[in-house]
Amino acid sequence: MKHSPRVQRLIDTLTCLPGVGPRSAQRMAYHLLERNRDGGRLLAAAMADAMDGVQQCQRCRNFAEEALCSVCADPRRQARQVCVVASPADVLAIEQSGEYHGHYFVLMGQLSPLDGLGPRQLGLDVLEQRLGEGEIDELILATSTTVEGEATAHYIHDMVEGTTVSLSRIAQGVPMGGDLEYVDGATLAHAFRGRRPL
Structure with a gap:
């Protein structure tokens, strides 16, 4: 049996995470679809927000939401x-x-x-x-x-x-x-x- 295209795409997408192979991705996808659709929506929104809103600090290359991270911006x-x-x-x-x-x-x-x-x-x-x-x-x-x-x-x-x-x-x-x-x-x-x- 094959998955529907949307389920297969979800599984394939989850395998981009480190340490997540096809079986683990399938378990995650099934869990979200069977028991936690609200959690899946929150996860998708948080991921989209982070992908669009997190950049590299201009000075140290750490993750930052502004031009400088909190460490580089701290005068102390x-x-x-x-x-x-x-x-x-x-x-x-x-x-x-x-x-x-x-x-x-x-x-x-x-x-x-x-x-x-x-x-x-x-x-x-x-x-x-x-x-x-x-x-x-x-x-x-x-x-x-x-x-x-x-x-x-x-x-x-x-x-x-x-x-x-x-x-x-x-x-x-x-x-x-x-x-x-x-x-x-x-x-x-x-x-x-x-x-x-x-």
Whole structure:
């Protein structure tokens, strides 16, 4: 049995979400059609509103509804200190820590030529321009330790080399409350390389 064209289109559309395959999309579509049509309408309206009303901040590339996001528009933030992150989710995680009070630069990904993500797609030309204009004194890299994250960090390191900008990378290693016996070797190696005096 085939779905009607509208149901099939709904299922096909839902598969654009990360981690949602045809079976999950079918379950979601059936749930909305069988039990929650009002929720489906609200979801559709919220999605349309977000797609039309959310843009990238002109300074940091984070999601914003105005020209500048709330962090870039806040005069209390340390504007000359910039933390480079891969995604808006990383900004949220760092903000929840309450430890960082500077600005951000959001790459919206990490270097991955196979996925078509080069320096230009990540806005690294914009970051390089800001570095050249002397807007930034300190750059903090908060990219992941994946192959793509390491490649991105090395690319930015090469960009900063020869400038007066201070460059650092957030520490990687043993999580709070973690027992060493359960931590993998690569994480322990990062923890030893990132140790600091007490």
